[in-house]
Amino acid sequence: MATVRRTPLNRDRVLRAAVALADEVGVAGLSMRRLAQQLGVVPMALYKHVADKEELLDGMVDVVIGEFDTPGPGLDWRDGVRARVLSARRAVLRHPWARQAIESRTRRTPTVLAYMNSVAGVLLDGGLSADLTHHVLHALGNRIWGFSPELFDEPRDENAPPPTPEQQQAMAAELSQRYPHILAIAMAATEGDLSRVGPGCDEEFEFRFALDLLLDGAERLRRGGWTSTAADPIATLRD
Amino acid sequence: MATVRRTPLNRDRVLRAAVALADEVGVAGLSMRRLAQQLGVVPMALYKHVADKEELLDGMVDVVIGEFDTPGPGLDWRDGVRARVLSARRAVLRHPWARQAIESRTRRTPTVLAYMNSVAGVLLDGGLSADLTHHVLHALGNRIWGFSPELFDEPRDENAPPPTPEQQQAMAAELSQRYPHILAIAMAATEGDLSRVGPGCDEEFEFRFALDLLLDGAERLRRGGWTSTAADPIATLRD
DNA sequence: ACCTGAACACCGTTCAAGT
DNA sequence: ACCTGAACACCGTTCAAGT
Numbered sequence: 001m002a003t004v005r006r007t008p009l010n011r012d013r014v015l016r017a018a019v020a021l022a023d024e025v026g027v028a029g030l031s032m033r034r035l036a037q038q039l040g041v042v043p044m045a046l047y048k049h050v051a052d053k054e055e056l057l058d059g060m061v062d063v064v065i066g067e068f069d070t071p072g073p074g075l076d077w078r079d080g081v082r083a084r085v086l087s088a089r090r091a092v093l094r095h096p097w098a099r100q101a102i103e104s105r106t107r108r109t110p111t112v113l114a115y116m117n118s119v120a121g122v123l124l125d126g127g128l129s130a131d132l133t134h135h136v137l138h139a140l141g142n143r144i145w146g147f148s149p150e151l152f153d154e155p156r157d158e159n160a161p162p163p164t165p166e167q168q169q170a171m172a173a174e175l176s177q178r179y180p181h182i183l184a185i186a187m188a189a190t191e192g193d194l195s196r197v198g199p200g201c202d203e204e205f206e207f208r209f210a211l212d213l214l215l216d217g218a219e220r221l222r223r224g225g226w227t228s229t230a231a232d233p234i235a236t237l238r239d
Numbered sequence: 240m241a242t243v244r245r246t247p248l249n250r251d252r253v254l255r256a257a258v259a260l261a262d263e264v265g266v267a268g269l270s271m272r273r274l275a276q277q278l279g280v281v282p283m284a285l286y287k288h289v290a291d292k293e294e295l296l297d298g299m300v301d302v303v304i305g306e307f308d309t310p311g312p313g314l315d316w317r318d319g320v321r322a323r324v325l326s327a328r329r330a331v332l333r334h335p336w337a338r339q340a341i342e343s344r345t346r347r348t349p350t351v352l353a354y355m356n357s358v359a360g361v362l363l364d365g366g367l368s369a370d371l372t373h374h375v376l377h378a379l380g381n382r383i384w385g386f387s388p389e390l391f392d393e394p395r396d397e398n399a400p401p402p403t404p405e406q407q408q409a410m411a412a413e414l415s416q417r418y419p420h421i422l423a424i425a426m427a428a429t430e431g432d433l434s435r436v437g438p439g440c441d442e443e444f445e446f447r448f449a450l451d452l453l454l455d456g457a458e459r460l461r462r463g464g465w466t467s468t469a470a471d472p473i474a475t476l477r478d
Numbered sequence: 479a480c481c482t483g484a485a486c487a488c489c490g491t492t493c494a495a496g497t
Numbered sequence: 498a499c500c501t502g503a504a505c506a507c508c509g510t511t512c513a514a515g516t
Binding site for chain 1: 339342343352353355356357359360363368369370372373374377378379418419420423426427428444445448449451452453455456457467
Binding site: 031032033043044047052053 | 488489490491492
């Protein structure tokens with residue numbers, strides 16, 4: 001009687017369980033064996049519903065993208081894009097593993113295509129040319145430099161004690177000597193109180209800032225009738 | 240005599256070998272055991288030079304960041320940032336595994352700090368406030384939406400035959416029905432020849448486009464004397 | 479100081495077999 | 498149609514021992 005299971009497995013149940021497990025233990029902690037155990041099933045049972053671990057991850061990403069909102073037409077195309085993108089961001093924040101998983105995938109599932117199509121539609125309806133829309137879509141996805149930018153946002157170790165004034169002093173001295181420019185920024189960001197360096201930085205603000213720089217640049221290009229056949233894209237922007 | 244090894248291991252040799260191995264087989268193929276084998280050594284020998292695999296990856300990322308150029312002062316701060324960022328990009332492209340490895344790391348090694356400091360210095364010297372510099376640094380690192388944007392750039396399977404005209408037709412029909420906006424963009428990008436969809440998209444151009452949108456937006460904020468205490472960052476940009 | 483051997487607790491995935 | 502058992506070829510990492 002211990003072998004009775006009420007609901008038989010299916011792809012959807014497997015994916016949902018995988019998402020829940022990853023929410024709990026991260027991608028690194030997600031294994032086929034552990035997922036099977038969570039489902040009260042032997043590891044090999046999963047392979048009837050998912051080809052391999054890669055496909056499992058693709059499916060999990062689809063689940064997250066399925067949570068994105070695509071709100072109706074707004075007044076301004078920038079607001080329409082912003083609404084979609086911020087909704088995507090909220091979904092990704094709900095699943096801490098999702099950002100990395102998404103960025104490591106390359107498969108273009110229908111879910112991905114549908115979302116891209118929705119954003120592209122807002123841009124085109126807003127009067128951007130297909131050419132400009134194409135480049136803006138790319139711009140939205142480009143990470144400009146090649147290293148982790150979360151200098152200050154990284155979650156501080158909860159168990160670690162807060163830095164003593166002496167440690168702060170030492171840190172400031174080290175920064176001022178070796179990384180003076182970073183110190184200048186840190187001081188501005190924390191209004192002089194370096195102890196707030198961790199949680200003091202509003203990630204949401206930074207995200208909107210980058211987004212608005214891109215959207216506003218695109219709006220200016222649109223007004224100027226920009227096309228990518230122009231020799232140098234920046235030349236059009238410069239007054 | 241088979242046990243004689245000319246040069247004893249050290250941290251640097253281990254990291255270099257790891258980078259070379261990852262260049263060859265990717266991060267997924269990089270294991271402590273395989274790296275040890277490459278070095279003609281038993282797996283456990285590595286642990287004298289590297290605490291664990293995490294630290295190995297941190298070290299590998301440092302090697303790549305060490306390849307970034309930090310050219311001397313230029314005429315315009317935008318050119319200074321562009322030079323650094325494009326050099327970083329070239330280094331990352333030289334090591335296909337690096338982008339993902341970098342984005343999954345969170346450790347702030349001295350190498351990372353030194354590079355950030357260098358970029359921050361260019362911005363500050365260019366007359367941006369510490370406040371604006373802070374946000375621009377974040378903007379440069381923000382990926383705006385949460386999925387892999389390489390819709391068209393993904394390397395095509397080399398072994399796969401080129402699509403027949405019939406397949407192209409079918410693909411266009413599918414796109415026009417389900418993803419009409421994506422079709423519009425693809426047509427613009429390939430000048431109507433959908434068979435060029437793979438290699439037809441100039442990734443370098445897209446990168447510079449996004450970069451220039453950000454840099455030019457920052458320049459406009461600088462001229463306007465923008466500060467982040469303004470209620471809505473986009474308000475300043477809108478004319 | 480640097481490397482080794484044996485062992486532990488894990489992985490993803492195969493195959494043939496069960497119900 | 499769906500699940501299981503046993504097995505294979507891997508992992509990262511420990512510990513105590515060798516030279």
